[in-house]
Amino acid sequence: MPNHIEQIVQEIQQGDIEQFRTVIQQFQRQIYVYCKCLLNDKDQAEDAVQEIFIKSYQDMNSYSPTVSFQAWLYKIAYNHCLNLNKKKARDRKFFHTLKELYRPSLQHQIDSPSELQYLLNPLTMEEKHILLLRAVEEYTYDEIAEVMDLKSATIRKKYERLRKKLKNEHHAQEGGYIHESAFHKSRG
Numbered sequence: 001m002p003n004h005i006e007q008i009v010q011e012i013q014q015g016d017i018e019q020f021r022t023v024i025q026q027f028q029r030q031i032y033v034y035c036k037c038l039l040n041d042k043d044q045a046e047d048a049v050q051e052i053f054i055k056s057y058q059d060m061n062s063y064s065p066t067v068s069f070q071a072w073l074y075k076i077a078y079n080h081c082l083n084l085n086k087k088k089a090r091d092r093k094f095f096h097t098l099k100e101l102y103r104p105s106l107q108h109q110i111d112s113p114s115e116l117q118y119l120l121n122p123l124t125m126e127e128k129h130i131l132l133l134r135a136v137e138e139y140t141y142d143e144i145a146e147v148m149d150l151k152s153a154t155i156r157k158k159y160e161r162l163r164k165k166l167k168n169e170h171h172a173q174e175g176g177y178i179h180e181s182a183f184h185k186s187r188g
Contacts (some may be wrong), residue, residue: 001034032046044084090137123165141153141156
């Protein structure tokens with residue numbers, strides 16, 4: 001069977017798009033089970049399988065028979081799932097950090113992505129970017145300045161304005177306040 005799949009892959013590389021169906025049929029179940037084990041989420045695994053096959057098709061010309069096609073495909077699946085899990089962890093950390101921004105008595109009000117989006121809606125893309133890098137990723141002002149191609153002092157001022165904006169908006173909307181410790185003031 002490995003020779004059979006290698007022949008099919010070669011035909012795909014030569015432009016026979018229809019042969020990719022055979023690849024999907026042969027590996028779809030295996031890749032799904034693999035993704036489900038790595039992601040612990042049925043729906044996310046189903047989406048991942050589609051994305052993995054799209055990526056494998058797009059990268060088909062980079063495949064070389066120095067390794068088996070199956071190993072190459074699993075490497076794509078592994079990297080994709082690894083990236084999804086990293087993103088999930090970052091999202092959880094971001095969600096948790098934003099919950100921590102508000103006094104503990106209000107935390108029960110920030111329990112869903114839609115409520116989180118409600119809190120972030122007033123922010124510009126630049127403000128969200130600064131908040132994510134500073135409060136979640138714990139970047140220094142210098143590191144953020146490098147990422148955003150701005151001066152460190154500019155980032156510091158923008159961040160302080162953002163803190164005030166969040167405090168004022170939350171206070172006006174909910175009568176609450178942002179918990180100072182969530183802003184990681186100790187890192188420079």
